[in-house]
Amino acid sequence: MENQKKLENMLHEAAQKTEEACKRYFEEGMAGNTVTADAMQYSLLGGGKRIRAFLCLQFAKLFGASEEAAMPFACALEMVHAYSLIHDDLPCMDDDDLRRGKPSCHKKFDEPVALLAGDTLLTMAFEVLASNEYVSNRSIRLAVRELAKEAGGCGMAGGQTLDLANTVDSYRSLRQIHLQKTSALITAACMLGYYAATDRPQREDMDNIRLYAEAIGLAFQIHDDILDVKSDTATLGKEVGSDEKNHKKTVLSFLSIPEAEEEEALLTLLAVEAVSVYNESDTLCQLAIWLLSRKK
Numbered sequence: 211m212e213n214q215k216k217l218e219n220m221l222h223e224a225a226q227k228t229e230e231a232c233k234r235y236f237e238e239g240m241a242g243n244t245v246t247a248d249a250m251q252y253s254l255l256g257g258g259k260r261i262r263a264f265l266c267l268q269f270a271k272l273f274g275a276s277e278e279a280a281m282p283f284a285c286a287l288e289m290v291h292a293y294s295l296i297h298d299d300l301p302c303m304d305d306d307d308l309r310r311g312k313p314s315c316h317k318k319f320d321e322p323v324a325l326l327a328g329d330t331l332l333t334m335a336f337e338v339l340a341s342n343e344y345v346s347n348r349s350i351r352l353a354v355r356e357l358a359k360e361a362g363g364c365g366m367a368g369g370q371t372l373d374l375a376n377t378v379d380s381y382r383s384l385r386q387i388h389l390q391k392t393s394a395l396i397t398a399a400c401m402l403g404y405y406a407a408t409d410r411p412q413r414e415d416m417d418n419i420r421l422y423a424e425a426i427g428l429a430f431q432i433h434d435d436i437l438d439v440k441s442d443t444a445t446l447g448k449e450v451g452s453d454e455k456n457h458k459k460t461v462l463s464f465l466s467i468p469e470a471e472e473e474e475a476l477l478t479l480l481a482v483e484a485v486s487v488y489n490e491s492d493t494l495c496q497l498a499i500w501l502l503s504r505k506k
Contacts, residue, residue, distance in 0.1 A: 214503075217496045224267055225260035227277075232285045240334050249319045249327035250334075254292040257310055261430075261497075262287045262399035268493055269403025269419065272485075279344035280406040283353055287399050289335035290361050294370075294395070296328035303374070308443065332361070348409035356401045365394030376457065381464035385428065393427025418484045425481035426498050432474040433501060435460040436467060478502055 232254055241247040263284035270280030299306040299314035300321060307317050316324035339354050359365055369390025378384045400423040404411065439462060461470050481498040485491040 224264045228260050228263040228284050231281050246326045249323050250331050253296050253315045265399040266403040269400050270406040273407035275407035282338050282342040283402040286335040286338045289331045293328040293331035296324050346409045349405045352405045353402050357398050360394040360398035365390050378459040388431040392431040393424045396427040397423035422481045422484040425477045429474045429477040432461050432470050
C-alpha cells in the first residue's frame with residue numbers, strides 16, 4: 211500500500227510537470243491564437259493520468275538522462291495522445307460524447323474544429339520533438355522516426371483502421387489491433403525516454419523496452435475492456451458500453467472476465483521480467499502492477 215501511494219504521488223507530480231511544460235509551448239505561440247488553439251488546450255490540458263509521459267520520463271531516468279532532456283519528448287507524446295482521443299471520439303469514429311468527465315472536443319466546440327485541433331496537435335508534437343535542445347540531433351532523428359512509425363499506418367492509425375473495419379473473428383486478430391492501437395504509442399513513450407538518454411541504442415535494451423511496452427499496452431487494453439463492463443460512467447469519466455453500442459469486439463467477446471484477468475496478470479509478469487534486468491527499475495515494475503488495480 212505504501213509503495214502504491216508513493217507511485218501515485220510520482221504519477222501526480224510527473225503529470226503536473228508535463229502539463230506545465232505543455233502550457234509553455236502554447237505560451238510560445240506554437241499553436242497560434244484561434245478557436246482551434248482553444249480546442250487543443252481544452253483537450254491537451256484537461257487532466258488525465260499522463261501514463262505515456264511518465265513512462266518516457268522514467269525510461270530516460272533509468273538510462274541516465276535528465277528530466278530536462280526527456281520533457282520535450284514527453285510533451286510531444288501527450289500531444290499525439292490528445293490528438294488520437296479527439297479523433298477517436300468523433301462521430302465518424304467511436305462517436306463518444308464524454309472524455310475525462312467533460313464533453314468531448316467535438317461536443318464542446320464542433321466537429322470541424324475538433325478535427326483541426328487533432329491535426330494541429332499531431333503536427334505540433336513533431337515541432338516540439340525537433341525543438342529539443344538538450345539531446346543530440348541523432349537522438350531527435352531517432353525520436354521522430356519512432357513516434358511517426360508508432361503513430362502511423364503500422365501503429366496507432368493502422369490499428370484504428372483495423373478496428374473500424376470491424377472484421378475481428380478471434381482473440382488473436384483482436385490482439386493485433388490492440389498491439390497497434392494501444393501498445394504502439396506506449397512503445398513510443400518508452401523508446402523516446404531511451405533516446406533522450408542515448409543516440410547509440412543497443413539491441414538488447416531495445417528488445418527489453420519493446421517487450422515491456424507491448425505487454426503493458428495489451429494489459430492496459432484488457433483492463434479497459436473489463437472496466438467498460440464492471441465500472442460506470444461517473445467513475446470512468448467517459449461513457450461505458452460504447453464498444454457494445456458500436457457492435458465492436460472486445461477482449462470479453464472471446465474471454466470470460468476471469469480468463470481476461472488471468473491474461474492481464476500474465477502480461478504484467480512478462481513486463482516486470484523484461485525490465486527487472488536493470489537496476490533502479492522498481493518504479494517501472496510497480497507501474498505495471500498498479501495498472502492492474504486502476505479504477506479508470
